[in-house]
Amino acid sequence: MSDEEELDATGALAVDDDQDELLEEMSMDERKSRLKQARWNVFMYLGIAAILFVFALFPMPFSANYDEFTASAEKDIGLVWGLPVDGEDMFDVPIKIEVTASKPPSEANVNIGVYVLEQKDCQSNLGEFTTIAKDSDSHEYQYKETSSSVLPDGVYEFEFAVDPGHYCVIAEYLDEDGSKIGQPSDGMSVSGKVYPNQFIGGFAGFLCLLLSGFAFVGAQKHGKALRAILEGEHETTESKVLAAAGPTGPPSPGPSGPPGAAPSDSPDQAGPDSPPLAESDLDSTIDAGAQEGQFIPAENGFFFKQMADGTYEQTVYVQNEDGTYQPHEE
Numbered sequence: 001m002s003d004e005e006e007l008d009a010t011g012a013l014a015v016d017d018d019q020d021e022l023l024e025e026m027s028m029d030e031r032k033s034r035l036k037q038a039r040w041n042v043f044m045y046l047g048i049a050a051i052l053f054v055f056a057l058f059p060m061p062f063s064a065n066y067d068e069f070t071a072s073a074e075k076d077i078g079l080v081w082g083l084p085v086d087g088e089d090m091f092d093v094p095i096k097i098e099v100t101a102s103k104p105p106s107e108a109n110v111n112i113g114v115y116v117l118e119q120k121d122c123q124s125n126l127g128e129f130t131t132i133a134k135d136s137d138s139h140e141y142q143y144k145e146t147s148s149s150v151l152p153d154g155v156y157e158f159e160f161a162v163d164p165g166h167y168c169v170i171a172e173y174l175d176e177d178g179s180k181i182g183q184p185s186d187g188m189s190v191s192g193k194v195y196p197n198q199f200i201g202g203f204a205g206f207l208c209l210l211l212s213g214f215a216f217v218g219a220q221k222h223g224k225a226l227r228a229i230l231e232g233e234h235e236t237t238e239s240k241v242l243a244a245a246g247p248t249g250p251p252s253p254g255p256s257g258p259p260g261a262a263p264s265d266s267p268d269q270a271g272p273d274s275p276p277l278a279e280s281d282l283d284s285t286i287d288a289g290a291q292e293g294q295f296i297p298a299e300n301g302f303f304f305k306q307m308a309d310g311t312y313e314q315t316v317y318v319q320n321e322d323g324t325y326q327p328h329e330e
Contacts, residue, residue, distance in 0.1 A: 031226050038219035045212035049205045056201025059096075059193035064169065066102075066189070071182030072172035073099075073190045076122035081196045082164040088139055092161035094195045099158070099171050101150040103187035109176035112188070113145040114158045115169070122168035130170065134178075139163065145174060164196075295325050302328060 064075035083091040097114055104110050117129045118140040133143035144158050150173075171190050175181045295303040295317060303317040303325060317325045 028226075028229060031222060031229065035219060035222040035226055038215055038222055041215035042212050042219060045208045045215060049208035049212065052201045052205035052208060056198050056205060057195070058197065059195050062169075062192050062194070064171070064190040066187045068184040071180065071184075071186070072170055073188055074122065074171075075169045075190065075192070077167050077169055077192070077194060079166050080162060080164055080194055083199060084164055086139075086163055088161065091199055092163060094198060095160040095162060095167075095192060096195075097158040097160070097169065097171070097190060097192040099156050100189045100191075101152060101154045101156070101173075102189060103185065104150050104152060104154075105173055105181050105183065105186055107175060107181065109149045110181070111146045111148075111174045111176075111178075112150055112156055112171060113143065113174045113178075113180075114171045116142045116160045116162060117168045117170070118162070118165045119168050120166045126168065126170065140165075145178075295319075 062075055062077045064073040066073050077095075080093050080095075082093045085091045095116060097116075099112050099114065101112060115126075115130050115133050117126055117133060119126065119129060129141050130143070132138055133141035139162070142160050142162070144160070146156050150156065169190070169192065171188060172180050173182050173186065173188070293305045293307050293313075296306050296312075297303055298316075301318065303319060305313040305315065305317060305325075307313070316328045318328045319325055
């Protein structure tokens with residue numbers, strides 16, 4: 001224990017009025033600091049959530065042009081990342097492909113077929129994998145085609161959902177039998193978008209929204225407590241003491257009127273020719289005066305005056321050094 005810590009007669013730590021005020025100010029400053037921090041947390045988590053949602057919706061674009069040698073448009077879109085869950089599920093990565101038939105073959109009933117193949121080497125012969133994509137429902141090798149004949153400069157959209165991996169995209173013209181066709185004079189352009197961050201960014205953004213909600217609730221609690229403290233500072237000393245006395249103590253309603261006239265044989269009414277009071281009469285007079293009211297100690301050095309009938313005055317008193325009492329003044 002340091003020298004600055006003083007013990008009173010009961011062994012408790014003595015804290016003077018200045019220390020009480022200092023502790024109250026520190027508590028107030030700490031409460032304000034926590035309220036400010038909680039409000040900043042709300043805005044911080046909301047900002048992070050907004051960034052994550054934008055990040056989740058931001059695509060990885062790619063494009064491909066028609067190759068006269070292969071009579072198709074091919075693109076190695078590289079690694080598609082995401083949650084490593086195999087099979088068709090909610091964690092698949094969306095891929096949107098848009099094909100523009102700038103110069104389709106002159107034959108009738110020409111369609112467009114698009115392949116999305118999970119292969120690391122897009123320069124090798126992928127013919128066998130395109131056959132698997134057409135003839136099966138494989139999730140690794142997917143295929144879609146237009147439902148009607150394409151038109152010059154027509155734009156056609158295709159949507160795929162794939163597992164994480166390395167993918168190749170192929171777009172080509174097909175005849176009415178589903179066979180590949182194309183001439184060097186033909187042409188098409190492909191543009192696509194991959195959304196690998198959709199689930200990860202969306203899930204992280206949702207967590208930030210939850211944290212923002214918790215921070216908002218905390219800010220409301222700190223604000224409510226701070227308002228209660230600030231409202232308590234405006235209470236008068238009398239109201240604090242009266243509140244501390246509890247429901248069974250003062251105050252009770254005061255007297256309905258002025259005190260009655262003193263008895264005719266009281267010392268105040270005795271004339272100059274009246275005989276002096278006997279010693280027994282004087283003692284009874286003092287006892288009667290004491291019964292008119294007595295001072296009951298309350299907290300923090302204040303007193304209440306209890307009347308002979310058990311009621312209390314509405315005034316709070318303090319004791320002087322000479323043992324007398326006077327009403328407390330703010």
